Amino acid sequence: MRKRHTLLTTLFLIGCFLVSPITVAEISRVPQHEKIPDGETQLSAYFSIELTGGNWFSPLTLHVYHHHNGEKESIGISRFSESASRQNAYAISDDGKTLIYFHQNLPDDDGIDKPGGLYEYRHDGEDKRLHGFISNAVYLPIQLPLNIIVYAKLKKIKNSIRLDQTIYLRDTDGNEKLWQP
Numbered sequence: 001m002r003k004r005h006t007l008l009t010t011l012f013l014i015g016c017f018l019v020s021p022i023t024v025a026e027i028s029r030v031p032q033h034e035k036i037p038d039g040e041t042q043l044s045a046y047f048s049i050e051l052t053g054g055n056w057f058s059p060l061t062l063h064v065y066h067h068h069n070g071e072k073e074s075i076g077i078s079r080f081s082e083s084a085s086r087q088n089a090y091a092i093s094d095d096g097k098t099l100i101y102f103h104q105n106l107p108d109d110d111g112i113d114k115p116g117g118l119y120e121y122r123h124d125g126e127d128k129r130l131h132g133f134i135s136n137a138v139y140l141p142i143q144l145p146l147n148i149i150v151y152a153k154l155k156k157i158k159n160s161i162r163l164d165q166t167i168y169l170r171d172t173d174g175n176e177k178l179w180q181p
Contacts, residue, residue: 044096046123076103088136091149093172097123147172
């Protein structure tokens with residue numbers, strides 16, 4: 001009797017997993033509308049992003065591109081978490097001509113010769129570093145407009161680097177403020 005009960009319980013549990021598998025998207029804390037899809041995504045006529053990697057051999061990497069006169073130029077690259085959202089990657093203006101993005105100085109940085117940080121690229125050719133010692137590893141559980149990016153400043157304490165508990169919001173119009181819950 002006990003063997004039969006154990007067998008039935010085991011079959012029931014296996015059947016539950018076959019009928020309703022749990023996917024990463026369901027248990028992720030980031031809403032689906034905030035997820036960045038794999039592959040290349042055209043943000044506007046002037047900018048695109050591409051999410052690559054994410055396997056054992058290649059970490060998940062976000063590439064940022066500027067399009068001008070039919071050419072695509074790599075302007076930024078950063079490591080990206082599978083549970084990260086759009087607000088951790090970029091902010092784009094309503095007219096599509098201004099992009100705020102993160103860049104990390106990585107060994108495989110597509111030949112981009114600039115220090116890491118938070119950057120603002122205007123389609124007229126201006127690429128300006130806004131902040132140098134920052135992190136995109138913060139997430140706000142609210143939906144932000146597409147022209148706002150969230151970040152935190154990093155601080156050095158003796159021989160370590162720590163995430164400052166202060167979270168900032170910046171929009172493509174140049175407004176920056178502390179986030180107050």
